[in-house]
Amino acid sequence: MSRLVVVSNRVADPRKAAAGGLAVALGDSLQQTGGMWFGWSGTIVEDGPTGEGELHQQQAGQVLLATIDLCRDDHDSYYLGYSNNVLWPVFHNRLDLASFSAGYVTGYRRVNQLFARKLMPLLQPDDIVWVHDYHMIPLAAELRAMGCKNRIGFFLHIPLPPQIIFASIPQHDWLMRSLFAYDLVGLQAQQDVQHFEHYVRNEAAGEVLGDNLYRAYGSMLRCAAFPIGIDVQEFEALTQAKDARDMYETMSREYSSRRLLLGIDRLDYSKGIPQRVQAFRELLANYPENRRSATLIQIASPTRESVDAYADIRRELESLCGAINGDYGELDWMPVRYIHRVVARRRVPGLCRASAVGLVTPLRDGMNLVAKEYVVAQNPDDPGVLVLSRFAGAAEQLKEALLVNPYDVHGTAEVIQHALSMPLEERKLRHQRLLARIREFDVHWWRNAFMEALRNAPGEHRVAR
Template sequence: MARVVVVSNRLADPRKAAAGGLAVALGETLSATGGLWFGWSGKVVEDGTPGEGELHLQQAGNVTLATVDLCREDHDTYYLGYANRVLWPMFHYRLDLADFNKQSLDGYRRVNRMFARKLMPLLQPDDLIWIHDYHLIPLAAELRSMGCGNRIGFFLHIPLPPPLLLAALPGHEWLIRALFAYDLVGFQAKADVDHFERYVQAEAGAELLGDGRCRAFNRTVLARAFPIGIDVDEFCQLAQGKEARETYETMREQYSRRRLLIGIDRLDYSKGLPQRIRAFQELLASYPENRRSATLIQIASPTRESVDAYADIRRELEHLCGQVNGDYGELDWMPVRYIHRTVARKRLPGLCRAGRVALVTPLRDGMNLVAKEYIAAQDPQDPGVLVLSRFAGAAEQLREALLVNPYDIEGTAQAIQRALQMPLEERRARHQKLLERIRAQDVHWWRRTYLETLQSVEP
């Protein structure tokens, strides 16, 4: 295989276990091909010049890490502004939270242009270039304008909204036209591919050539679904580690008289956390046998706390948890244990395994790997039950989970009750099928299938 060049907003040293499954999976191919990983360094230079950033090169084994600093203005417009105050809410169907302004768009385009300018001299003629996520949608178009003729692929880790929602984005034509600078555009789910095809047909007059190929703007792009997975063996191995076993034993000891429900999320308005707490509240109200019996542990890791919408969701969530605990709590039982901190990755398998039920109920999600990690962590002889939002990309694959509409509070409460009462034989049968599926389409399958498709596509 040709040398692989990965471009993402942030990058991690693939040699470090803390980097996570995705970084390790990408690192395998990068290392095997003597590859290059390019992205933002994470450093913000307070007095830097917009559109200019210092390039840093370092070796991580056989992989070259190339990072660029951002000045304060570029960081605030490109990253906090357009990427996270416009594209993130828009692509998660939250048009009401999008903050459109020209300065953010200018910063987004400026940083993508700078990244292209810094990356271009590092490229070799036969490199395969794989660009990741919504921060960098126009990067291929910038590279093409500088004469780059390499095969370039793009993967969107978040969902793509339906055509009418996408058309509400000011400048949507320019943004989607930029996708036609790629040879391959990968999405998490078939629904996202459908949204893309319907949009380019309606708004760009694209010709659908079959098998995912779309032609417009004198370019043909291949659009396919490549559902991302986890490294199942790596997560199972993590479950055998000291920290995971300690966490599992602690949970079993402290909650020996309770049935644990768990939620593990970033504190984000897309995750449906208020709706989840209301569904648990409805469970206690409608099925009183769960009082003093069921406990929900909700992890809500901090994220993007400088964005106002995240402060709002935190206040709402803390109010709801207090309300449930105030209405139903006893001296020896707290219905909701809310934790606004990040749990160490090494402890997550133990927490997952201790949960009789996992609540993965986003309002919209590109994939949601917590659902797959929960499955991998279970004891096959006595597995827990996954309650999964039908609006998570994972729902297309994980059909044996209990699929719910998170906006339907009563319906979600009923599904939780069904999960708590599910017979062992049914739990085993569902878990076996779910585990087979996440093994068949793990993160290595995802990486391999995507790169093989990119390498074979006609440039």
Template sequence: MGRLVAVSNRVADPRNASAGGLAVALGEALKVTGGLWFGWSGKVVETAQGGTPGEGELHQQQAGNVTLATVDLCREDHDGYYLGYSNGVLWPVFHYRLDLADFDAGQNLNIYRRVNQLFARKLAPLLEPDDEIWIHDYHLIPLAAELRAIGCSQRIGFFLHIPLPPPLILAAIPQHEWLMRALFAYDLVGFQSHADLEHFGRYVQSEARAEPMGEHRYRAFHRTVRAQAFPIGIDVDEFAELGRGPEARETYEMMMAQYARRRLLLGIDRLDYSKGLPQRLKAFQILLAEYPENRMSATLVQIAAPSRESVDAYADLRREMEGITGAINGRYGELDWMPVRYIHRTTSRRRLPGLCRASRVALVTPLRDGMNLVAKEYVAAQDPADPGVLVLSRFAGAAEQMKEALLVNPYDTRATAQAVQQALHMPLAERQARHGKLLERIRAQDVHWWSGEFLRTLAESDCG
């Protein structure tokens, strides 16, 4: 068995238990093979002499038997590749927000490709003939094509962590044909949901005239690619263990003491326009207006971690959130009760299980999301004897698996308020039944299932 080589925009030390996310998912597989993890160092350096973009320096270090290899980026490359194209075009379009995409900055596409070429040049000498390469997310869509162009013939898989929109939305991206053609350099392309997989199949057939080969295999551009849905999960046991830690217990006890006479509603998100945060606050406002028994009784704790605050759309969202929060608290608040506790800071992951366990309802209501692991973490943190209720957007990838949640359309704020009212008054037996089925499913398709299933499928994929 060859090494696993993981490639992502950012690299994390798999020995760090608090890293979460991708580190948890990949750490185990990398350790088995003594693998390599490659990506951007997170460091932005000055341009080379004369103001031209510099050739990023390669750094290597050992994390146990795993090699971490990272590359620096100069300011122009970082801004064009990361801020300009990845997050200024691909992120909004893939989340269905054509109105927020900056299609005019055409130079950013050239820089996006240039950085992927840089990564390919730096990675190729580190590869061994029998390596299996797993590339992650929208920052690196063309990386396999760049590796193939310089002679790499290893088996390469790709996983998209964010949604893939329908063909007509994808087709709004200038030079979308080049971008999607790059996916045919992979042997396996993985998506979070069956909806995303369907969008891919429709796109490649309508726009690329790809020939369906059965079993979600498509042939175009003299190559065949296999596509499949692999919904990412969490490490349920690791999150449960985190919940037994001192910080989680302290948080749970503090929240239960301070809100002994209240029922807590919880939202945990990055401050991002894809998360449906203004709509969530408006739904809570409707809850207080139309179901007045919740006044002085229900409190919404909304954590919105800072994200890309230099971008105008995010600064506008922050001001909107602060305005809506102030309006709700000003209208309904009392001296001894604030309806909304809005926290614009990052909360320690070690405290999250305690916060989830103390909350009667979780509001996970994005306008569009690839998966949303907060929904699964909330379920994992609950007391099975007295569990809370998950209110989940039907537009989150998690909704395909988590049918026992109360599924809502976040654009319909009145219906969302009604679902929250239902959650707050749900009988214990129904809460237990829903929670039991949800927990069973997230255990069956946890993060270890996800990585194992993807790598097993990649090992069987030799499309060429």
């Protein structure tokens, strides 16, 4: 059996429960084949020479964890610079927040070349390589340039933007050429595949061959949607565990006379949190029966706080929440409970189960697994209602959720009111259908579907030019 080699920006030990569902799902295959997980160690060497990094190897059961240190210049240009100040905003349709500094792409390519140099000697001839996310787009091209003939697949965890947005990146042609060094490119949603196809046709003058095959730049690859799921059994077990049950009981007791609305996000401009809070204000203004009876709990965990855009959104959110509480709050009721810190994952199912409405309203998102976790955590006899942005990848699968345009604050408030007043039988029917689909297309289905498609990909293994 071919060994699986997983490559990602950060490496997780799949034996640890805290590693999350993705690490556990990939760990299943890695353990079966005696695989390897390769990526950045998380260590920044302040005085290290640019372009070099020490390789660390650690055995985790049957899995080899191989990681590299990065020097400060490489980290800042590859990770903070190109990955998070160019690709992240552009791929989330935020050109106004992108910084196209010439030095960023140089560092991004240099680090991918470094990864390729360190990875190549560790590869065995029949290894199957699975590269993850936007940090590593050019990795296959760098490996091919070194003579790598292995099957290599790539999965993008964030959205692929429309052709015209993607083409705003000064290096867009190079990025797409790099993708054609892979045998298989997996995207979250069918809409992302359409964006890929439009680019291949109109920018790359490529061919659409049918059966998800595309030819451009002298190479052929398969590109298809593989919507990522969650580990349903693991999250159900988490929901029944003591920490989640304690959280549910605490919230049910403390808010016995209130109805809870819940948002759980990283504090990121793509998540639409200010628009969500504005919609809640609109709900209180237009439907006064919700005053003193509805409470929004918004958890916004810290992320990338050194980036100016994130500091700006934090200030905006704190101002909005303060204004709502000041205008509508009573001595015994605060409309918004805003928490700017990480809530332990083991407590999250209890929060979800205690909430009448789950608000997952990103402006743009690759998938959004919180939406699926919210559904799984519900009591099937009295489930809450999922309000979901139509711009989240999950909207293609979770059609029984109440879909909203998060830019339409008034319309979102109307939908939230609908959710709060939905009859029990309708809530149960929607929940049953959502849960069935989430079970069918879980994280294990995602892994198996991608791996089968990669094994059956054309496998031309040509060097990208």
